[in-house]
Amino acid sequence: MKKRNLGFTLLAAWLCAVQIAADDGVFDQYRDLMGDDNPAVFVIDEGEELWFSPQGPKSATLEACDLGLGPGETAGAYVRFPRYFADTDAVMDLEARLVHCMTTIQGRDLETVTAKPYSLRGDFGTEIEALVTWLAAESEGATIAPEQTHAAERAMYTLGEEIFFYRAGPHDFSCATCHEQSDMRIRLQALPDLTSHAGAAEAWGSWPAYRISQGLVRTMGWRLRDCFRQQRWPELQMGSEASIALQTYMAVNAAGGIMTGPGLKR
């Protein structure tokens, strides 16, 4: 694992050296060097190893973790999130569910496991990022089908829609400002219409993703946090109700689409 991380760092260093002029330019230069290989494969392996590694005071692996399909069932679990769990009586996204398993099954401390869910530029990826990436790969090719049977799941969707259109901050931005029309762009970056099935399916199905410009795999939770930063809002917390609600809104709009991630982004 150490060795892989080194390869990663070298790749990241090379990427920083690439002149990031136009977005498509980065992609082209990257493809010339790497072909269609997605460095997320290393993170997928790392995530799998972490799942089966005993950790915490209870020295337990995550194999007893129930992602909704039964303990240890990982194939096809990702595409059913966010979903309601009776044991916590809450709708959870995958990140929150993993934290729940780490604290209950492995007996780890909540504050420690949530202290830094997303890596900073130049870091190695975090445990959450690796686990999410592997679990996304365990759903590759599957149909996006988030649960909407429980009343709490439907309430989450409504809340997500409300937050999507909630305008606030010095720029009066909401998600809708940038993501409710198709074929729009900011500068040169294409903006998906997340209120439409097609736009939501493409976006939801392609995360987590390896960000070429950052040399890291990013999760949907991070993507939302970063869009909120652009929105000039305070910082979104992993596993928070707003994060889960927005993910429910996008996943349900995306339902029926295909999980293509872990993806590759500029």
Add this chain to the structure above:
Amino acid sequence: MKRLTAGITIALSASVATWTAASDDIEAVLQNSFIAKNQATMDRLERDAVQTVCSAPRGMPLDNDTLTTLREQRLNAVALPANGHYLGDWQRGAEVAGSGRGLQSNDDPTQPNGGNCYACHQLAPDEVAYGTLGPSLMGYGARGQSEAMLQYTWTKLWDTHAYNLCSHMPRFGAQGILTEQQLKDVMAYLLDPASPVNQPAE
């Protein structure tokens, strides 16, 4: 540290009451889901009258009288330039139009904010990295510099809701994103015949 995990604690230990209360009280949900970071403080999650009205999901009917009253209030609140001069320096205006920095949690608050006009508008014909959320403003200066035109453009930049309630453009003056001098410079960038915005495309 306590606040840092407030959000996740809710998701992990939510009682039935938490999630049903959620859609009733979106403000409370947001307060629990975010933490202040540098200049991006929690009070930014509170909405003023414009933001509240303009948060209605697409297609939701809005009451016409409320909208008209609100739009008129915005129009009456516009502050025209104190000395009556609308036009500054187009070269400095070009910088304001091109810069997207400012007011994000990772921006240095001691540096001037940008207007980020290029994020949403085409302006000078030789700048290809422009967004399309707003209409093209290429050749805007052809509309001339009559008093009406100057006032219209200034008002649009100061508070876009004075004309078009729930427009997606930021309120550069009313929200204090740009200073009066920066607004004048951007005005010149739009209207000065010598500005790149008003040169013919090659």
